Amino acid sequence: xxxxxxLPGPDGRPETxxxxxxxxxxxxxxxxxxxxxxxxxxxxxxxxxANVPGAPAEIDWDTTLGLRHELWGWGLGVADAMDTAQxxxxxxxxxxxxxxxxxxxxxxxxxxxxxxxxxxxxLDLTGLAPGxxxxxxxxxxxxxxxxxxxxxxxxxxxxxxxxxxAVATGPDDYAHVYGTLLDEVDAPVILHWLGPMxxxxxxxxxxxxxxxxxxxxxxxxxxxxxxxxxxxxxxLLDADHERDVRARLAAVPGAPxxxxxxxxxxxxxxxxxxxxxxxxxxxxxFAAIFPAASTAxxxxxxxxGARARSIMDDTRELGRTLFEAPTFYYKTGIAFLSWLxxxxxxxxxxxxxxxxxxVPHLARVFRLADAAGLLLDPELAADRMRQYLRVxxxxx
Numbered sequence: 001x002x003x004x005x006x007l008p009g010p011d012g013r014p015e016t017x018x019x020x021x022x023x024x025x026x027x028x029x030x031x032x033x034x035x036x037x038x039x040x041x042x043x044x045x046x047x048x049x050a051n052v053p054g055a056p057a058e059i060d061w062d063t064t065l066g067l068r069h070e071l072w073g074w075g076l077g078v079a080d081a082m083d084t085a086q087x088x089x090x091x092x093x094x095x096x097x098x099x100x101x102x103x104x105x106x107x108x109x110x111x112x113x114x115x116x117x118x119x120x121x122x123l124d125l126t127g128l129a130p131g132x133x134x135x136x137x138x139x140x141x142x143x144x145x146x147x148x149x150x151x152x153x154x155x156x157x158x159x160x161x162x163x164x165x166a167v168a169t170g171p172d173d174y175a176h177v178y179g180t181l182l183d184e185v186d187a188p189v190i191l192h193w194l195g196p197m198x199x200x201x202x203x204x205x206x207x208x209x210x211x212x213x214x215x216x217x218x219x220x221x222x223x224x225x226x227x228x229x230x231x232x233x234x235x236l237l238d239a240d241h242e243r244d245v246r247a248r249l250a251a252v253p254g255a256p257x258x259x260x261x262x263x264x265x266x267x268x269x270x271x272x273x274x275x276x277x278x279x280x281x282x283x284x285x286f287a288a289i290f291p292a293a294s295t296a297x298x299x300x301x302x303x304x305g306a307r308a309r310s311i312m313d314d315t316r317e318l319g320r321t322l323f324e325a326p327t328f329y330y331k332t333g334i335a336f337l338s339w340l341x342x343x344x345x346x347x348x349x350x351x352x353x354x355x356x357x358x359v360p361h362l363a364r365v366f367r368l369a370d371a372a373g374l375l376l377d378p379e380l381a382a383d384r385m386r387q388y389l390r391v392x393x394x395x396x
Contacts, residue, residue, distance in 0.1 A: 003378045005386055007363045008394055017366075019382060023311075023373025025291035026298065028075035034300045035270060035278065036257060037293070038077040038115060039286035040084035041067055042334050043091060043099065044344045057086075057095035057350040064099070065106050067287075067343060068114075074294040076286060077113035078103065079157065081149075083198060084284040084331055088162065090351025093122035097148055104152035115190060115282075116152065118145035119159035125166060134167035135177055142181050156189040157233070157282075162201040171207035171217040178221050188230035190259060190282070193218065195236040197327040211236075215245060223252050231257030233282040237323075239265035246277055263323040263330070267312035270296075272305060285319040288334045289374055318368040321361070329356035333365045337374070340366065340381040347388065359392050 002018040009015040044067070045051050049058035068078050080103040081087060081096050091099070100116045107114035120141035128134050138161060149156045158181070168174055182189070196203040206214035222229045232249075234242055239262060246258040260269045260279035269279040286293050292315050299308035322333040332353055339347040348354050357365075366375075366385055375381040 003382045005382045006395075007366065007385070007389075008360055010360075012360070014395060017370075019370050019375060019378040020373065022376045022378070023292060023295070025295045025373070027073060028294060028298050032075045032294070032297045032301060035297060036077070036259075036280040037286065037297060038079035038113070038259070038282040039071045039290055039293070040079040040082045040282060040284045041071060041287050042331055042338070043085045043095075043350065044335075044338075045348055045350045047346050047348065049350075051348055051350055051354075052352045053090070055351070057091050059095055059099065059350075060344075061102060063344050065102060067338065068103055068106060068112070069110065070343065071287070071290055072107070072110055072112035074290050075297070076290055076294060077115065078107065079115050079117075079282050080154070081117045082157065082159070082284075083117075083194065083328075084287060084334065086331060086350055086353060087117060087119065087159070088121050088199065089328070089331070090349070090353055095350075096121075100149055100154060101152050104154040108153060113155075115155035115157050116149045117157045117159040117192070118142065118149045120145070120161040120163040123163045125163055128163060128167055130167045130169050135164075135173055138164045138167060139177055139180055142177070143184070146181065146185065150186065155187070155230070156185065157192055158189050159192045160194045160199070160202050160205055162199070165202050165205055168207055171213070174205075174207050174217060175221055175224075179224065182221075182225040182228040185228055188228055190230050191218070191222070191232040193232060193234045193236065194261070197237060197325070198235055199328060211238075211241065215241070219245070219248055219252075222249070222256055226253045226256065229256045231259050231280065233259040233261045235261030235263075237262055237264045237327075239269055242269055242279065243273065243277075246279060247275070250277065263319050264316075266319065267309060267316055270300075270312065271309050284330060284334065285315075285322060288322060288337050288369075289315045289318065289372070291376070292372060292374060315372045315374070318365070318372050318374070321364050321368055324361075329353070332356035333362065336362050336365060337369055340369070340384050341374075341376050342380050342384075347384075359389070359394060362388070
């Protein structure tokens with residue numbers, strides 16, 4: 001007998017929803033080999049912490065690190081201290097530093113892959129102005145965080161910087177900052193291009209609002225430092241642009257990777273194109289769909305591209321809903337699914353971000369996760385959804 005509950009429908013009136021069965025997901029028995037993939041994990045706050053805008057982040061470390069062990073157990077790498085973990089949206093640098101160190105230590109204990117974000121978000125932007133002094137301040141801030149990530153043993157992700165976007169006057173300033181820092185790193189890093197749909201403060205990154213000009217700039221930086229760049233994560237939600245960059249990277253010495261950050265179009269970007277190319281992945285959506293993602297990746301490893309693509313396609317509508325505008329609130333849906341699946345004790349986020357999405361939005365997320373087979377314990381998920389609706393004043 002199926003589990004049922006009442007959910008608000010498109011017109012707001014309650015409708016009966018019958019839950020399906022979880023998907024037939026399988027954990028890998030060998031490392032995933034055909035693609036390099038990272039799931040960008042979120043953090044879970046202490047239940048009795050303030051968890052209001054502006055309050056210092058107080059993390060439930062056991063639960064937060066448990067999420068990472070779950071991702072490693074499904075064969076995925078973990079991208080930590082990224083925007084999914086609320087960098088720039090509630091996770092302060094003190095908590096970020098501890099997260100990086102703890103996550104890297106846990107990865108080493110189980111042989112898991114981890115890469116962590118290094119940025120400039122500990123800077124006070126007040127008084128920061130364009131010019132040599134402002135650029136040097138940004139370089140020094142990056143150095144501080146690069147030291148923390150490299151010192152932890154994690155791979156470095158050089159995150160896009162709001163401070164650099166604020167002080168740079170054109171492409172040459174980006175080339176100077178990135179060139180200086182890439183010359184100094186000891187191991188290849190992952191660059192990070194996050195579009196304004198994820199963070200409006202990053203509009204015009206790489207020194208131009210023109211996409212072609214910005215692309216030429218970053219590819220020139222990569223070509224000039226090819227031995228120091230493992231790849232670049234691109235989160236612009238533009239599949240055609242990503243394919244173009246991917247083809248151009250193939251001509252760079254060492255062929256740096258294109259890590260898709262496209263949470264709309266990841267099924268086809270991970271699939272092989274007509275030239276046999278595919279993207280690797282550094283995706284926030286993988287934190288929500290990781291049992292399906294792992295099973296699909298195992299199918300690609302086994303040469304069954306049709307099954308892999310079918311699994312990924314079945315998660316597409318969920319991904320598009322999680323990341324719909326305003327896209328920077330996608331983290332709320334990821335934490336919500338984590339709670340529904342029993343991976344965290346409460347639906348709470350640092351900085352009060354659990355209020356970032358509406359009741360109708362989260363009801364759609366519930367329906368789509370069920371349709372994709374990603375509510376792994378339907379009775380638990382239904383019970384928690386009922387609790388959430390009751391607290392929100394939604395009639396059953």
